Each structure stands twice: as structure tokens, then as C-alpha cells.
Amino acid sequence: MSDTALATASAQVRAAQSGAPVIKAFFDEPTFTVSYVVHDPETLRAAVVDSVLDYDPASGRTSRASADAISAYVKGEALTVDWLLETHAHADHLSAAPYLQKELGGKIAIGEHIATVQQVFGAVFNAGPEFRRDGSDFDVLFADGDTFKIGNLDVTVLHVPGHTPACIAYVIGDAVFVGDTMFMPDYGTARADFPGGDARKLYQSARRLLSLPPDTRLFMCHDYLPEGRTNYAWETTVEAERKANIHIHDGVSEDEFVAMREARDKTLAMPRLILPSVQVNMRAGHMPPPEDNGMTYLKIPVDAL
DSSP states (O other), X not given: OOOHHHHHHHHHHHHOGGGOOEEEEEEETTTTEEEEEEEOTXXXXXXXXXOOXXXXXXTTEXXXXXXXXXXXXXXXXXXXXXXXXXXXXXXXXXXXXXXXXXXXXXXXXXXXXXXXXXXXXXHHTTXXXXXXXXXXXXXXEEOTTOEEEETTEEEEEEEOOSSSTTOEEEEETTEEEOTTSBOOTTTOBOOOOSTTOOHHHHHXXXXXXXXXXXXXXXXXXXXXXXXXXXXXXXXXXXXXXXXXXXXXXXXXXXXXXHHHHHHHHTTOOOOTTHHHHHHHHTXXXXXXXXXTTSOOOOOOOTTOO
């Protein structure tokens, strides 16, 4: 069966070399997360990808230094933000999208399958009837193969489930923001053991991304500085991943990958911020509503994950 969305994305990458997007990365070392500002150099229209709201789990306090650095860059470059893009409902950091929307404008967007995540985690956190489980907390929900513009830059959306049911990748010009589907070649691929995760789907999604042209630039959402490397890194290419990704290089079969991934996932602890992160990010980065005393609370379900 033909993959129309992938064909569109591949043609877009091949055509984009002369008008490649300008990409500025912001690395948050406490969560090992990379956020991006992507803009069209001709129109100065921009998108922010996977922003971070600083959160201290010991005190429950939020702060905005990471988001303010993005805001300062956008204002310093005289950019206009049209989009606040999320690759998925992150389990390792809180999204700063609502704060940046107030500061910079733009629409908050994610993949349409976020509704599946909301159903699962709405139950985990016993969210009240005010929590809509249809994705409507977000401004825009994207389906596989959807296209849109950032200024004159073409963008194609690819649904890449496996890490979560709702993961998407954004192909912006010749660059792909892959979310947690894969990491740098020396670190491999994302876990697939969260609720709704699926190692077999993760393999298929990663191989789908690796079917893009070899010189396609890939931008990671995380880097964990594996042993043997001294500098954080988050940009690579399809060719480099196909040659050297330790989990899913060319020649690794689907069954081999699934066996490796499932065995490895059994050894991994839950991410440090998964409980605060998911209950915020499933609401498009908004906190749960205040209770009758005016305070906002994040729940810690016991023995649930």
C-alpha cells in the first residue's frame, strides 16, 4: 500500500534545500529536553517545538527561565510565532505552550490521537468532568499527512506511534522534528512501555522516518549523553541513523527490535517527572483547575504505573 504522507514529505525535503528553515535549539539539561524555534528566513514567521516549563518536584514550584529564553530569542529576531507545536504528551517535562502563547501568540497543536492518551490518563488521574477527553484543550489537532505552512515553509505531519499512541513528527522544509521516536545513533530509540505504547509500532514508525531521503536532517527531542560522548547532541541525518543507530540500523528486523525493546524497557525506571508532566500536558500544558480553596493541585496516584 502506498504511503502518500511519506511521499509528500520526501518530495518536500528534496525541494527544500534552497529554502531551508532557520533552527535554533534550546537545551534544558535538568530534563535533557531540546526545544526549538523554527522560522522562515524570508517571512520571519516561526514555530516553537516542544517547549519546557521549569518545575521543581520537591517544592511544586514552576518557573519560566527556559521559556523566557525562547521568548527573548523570538523577540530579538523579530519573529512572529504562528505555531506552538507538541510532538506528543511528554512524560519528562511540563509544556510551556500556554505561557508562550500569552507571550508570543500562536496556536497550540498536537496529533489527533491525543484523545486516546487523554482517555487513558484521564482515568489514571481520575480527572473530573471538566476535563474534556476529545483533544479540544488544544487549538489544532493534526492527522497523518496534514500539511500547513510556516511562512513560506512547507510542513507535513507524520503520525509515528509507538512511544505513545499520539506521537507525531513535523517535517518542516528539509528538517524533521522526531519527538521521542528515536534518539542520536549512539543512544537508540525511545521506550515503548507507557500506557498505549507498542514496540512493534515504534519500529514501524522509526523505519518510516528512515525512509525519507538520506540527507534529511533529523532533530531529536532529547539527548542523555551516552557513555563515550562528552557533548550533548541533537541533530543527525537519516543516513547516519540508518548506518549506526544502535537499536534500529539497517538490517535489524522487526522481531529483533521488539525483543530488544521489550526486554530493555523492563529494566527502566519511570521518568522522574512523569506524574506531574502527563496530567499537565494532556491538558495542552494547562494546570488542573483550582479547587474550592483556590489552590491548584497535581495528583500522585499510588501504585498506578
